[in-house]
Amino acid sequence: MDSTTQDLLATLEARGFVHQTTDRDGLARAFAAGPVTGYLGFDATADSLHVGHLQGLMLMRWLQRAGHPILLLIGGATTRIGDPSFRDSSRPVLTDGQIALNMAGIAKAFHRYLEVGDGHGRAQVVDNAEWLDGLGYLDFLGAVGRHFSINRLLTFDAIKNRLDREHSLSFEEFGYTLLQAYDFVELSRRYGCTLQLGGADQWANIINGVELSRRQGGPQLYGLTMPLLATRDGRKMGKSAQGAVWLNEERLSAFDFWQFWRNCDDADVERFLALFTELPLDEVRRLGALGGAEINLAKTVLANEATRLAHGEGAQREAEAAAAEVFADRDGAGQLPEIALTRKELEGGVSLVELLVAAGLQPSRSAVRRLAEGGGLRLDEQPVMDPDIRLTLTDAGRRVSLGKKRHLRITLTD
Known part of the structure; x- marks a missing residue:
């Protein structure tokens, strides 16, 4: 993987990671000027990440390999509320014990894709409960609430669409976007973080963090969103007909993980190779251009590369060998x-x-x-x-x- 920073943003765009940026030119200059600390957030709603989270992990992997510090924020506090973005109903309420177990399971995937731990160049895992648990309501209203207009919040699609469909939206869910904005500012203060990454559905939440820093006289912050991925048949990325495609082997075997990629639609192969492998783009284009039965060779490469990253080379080889044994009779x-x-x-x-x-x-x-x-x-x-x-x-x-x-x-x- 190219470790230079000068073309990093262009590389991310070419591989399909970038949907929107709050200030594309400013972010490009920041990347060129020196290390940019970025963060990606995860609420602990399950004990494993799934393939739908993989785009973000791969993006963070590119940033880390290019020399940029990264933060992995697990929402130990915000999980209790649940992000209402583009949902029709509230998330189930989890106990503190369930959240703790989920956080431990989520952290397993981080270690597969990223260098995590203490020391220079390693990703840090942080929990927003560190600052939100002790935050008083009146203090929060004074520091954050006064900078936001209810009128403007009601125009954001994530909130507007839910209200237009006459689905209930609790006050705590309504305040979620302000908590995420506060997270961004707090990470900037504590760790010098100036870049937030997220899916396209997080655009409003990210903008609010950038705006909050500006209104409080803080540093210039940037946001970058990734496209929300769906397979060619319209299924949300991370889901299969049989359920979620989990990253942790306790939830889904390496063999079934391998099969998920091997069975993808022909039309998805090139896009998935660009996002979920580290193959050079010219090789991605070559494999994506294969037609007829040869496209199955590209699918096997995709399955091998994705499984190697998620489960290790040994598990990848075993999965490929098991698949070859099972389907050796395809022509007989x-x-x-x-x-x-x-x-x-x-x-x-x-x-x-x-x-x-x-x-x-x-x-x-x-x-x-x-x-x-x-x-x-x-x-x-x-x-x-x-x-x-x-x-x-x-x-x-x-x-x-x-x-x-x-x-x-x-x-x-x-």
Whole structure:
């Protein structure tokens, strides 16, 4: 990875990381003048990050490798409220114990992608509870609240859209944007942080932090947002048909993580290679231009690179080898044992769990469910989370996998 700073912003733009900046020219000058301390925030709503967070982690990785200090802010305090941005309902209330467990799980992903810890050049993990827990309400209103107009806050899309749809917005949620603005100013004061990164849905919150610093006579702050990613089929990045694509292996195996990337849409390959790998852009363009069956080579490169970063080279090799073993018969369907079902059976729908038990492939329905819960039950490359699904005519020819070693094919017979 190029470690120079002079073209960093242009590189980030070319790779697709940049959606908006508060002052593009000013930020470019700041990067050229010396190290810029940037931060990215995470609320502790789950015990693992997922692929939807990966764009931000990769962006921070580029900044760190270019010599810029980075802060990883976990919202130990703001998680209790929940960011209302572009949500129709309030987030579930978490206990302090749940938040602490989630924070520990989130930190695991940081260490995979970034150099974290004490010392020069290492990312620092900070918790906004350090300054928000002791902040008095009247002090907050005096220091922050007086700088913001309710009229203007109501024009921000994240708030306006929710009210327009007549969905409830609590007072604490309404104040979330002011807390995030305060975080930015406090990080500037404590750590010399002048850049906040976030998804496009954080634009209003970031602008408020930049504005608060200006109104308080503080330093010039900058904001950079990343585009909100969706797959070509319209699914929000970080989600699959089977659920969230988690970064921690306790939540999702390296094999299933590898499969997520290997199974992406052809049209997403080049974009994902640019964002989620460190391959040079000319190689990204070459791989993205492959057509026909050759695009699968690019998908394998994407899966290998993304899995290596998330889980390490050893896990990446094991996942690739396991996938090769499972699908070695792709061009020879007759090599797998078969379960033959009639057209009439499939037209009426056949319960997968009942089929596996009746065929003697699993001892009981509960055994099938345990296999599914552990991620060991798959149709083709996709994990089956609900073993009660009913197989139909469209499933004829599909491959059923029970663990990594046992595979069979559903066939249609008259």
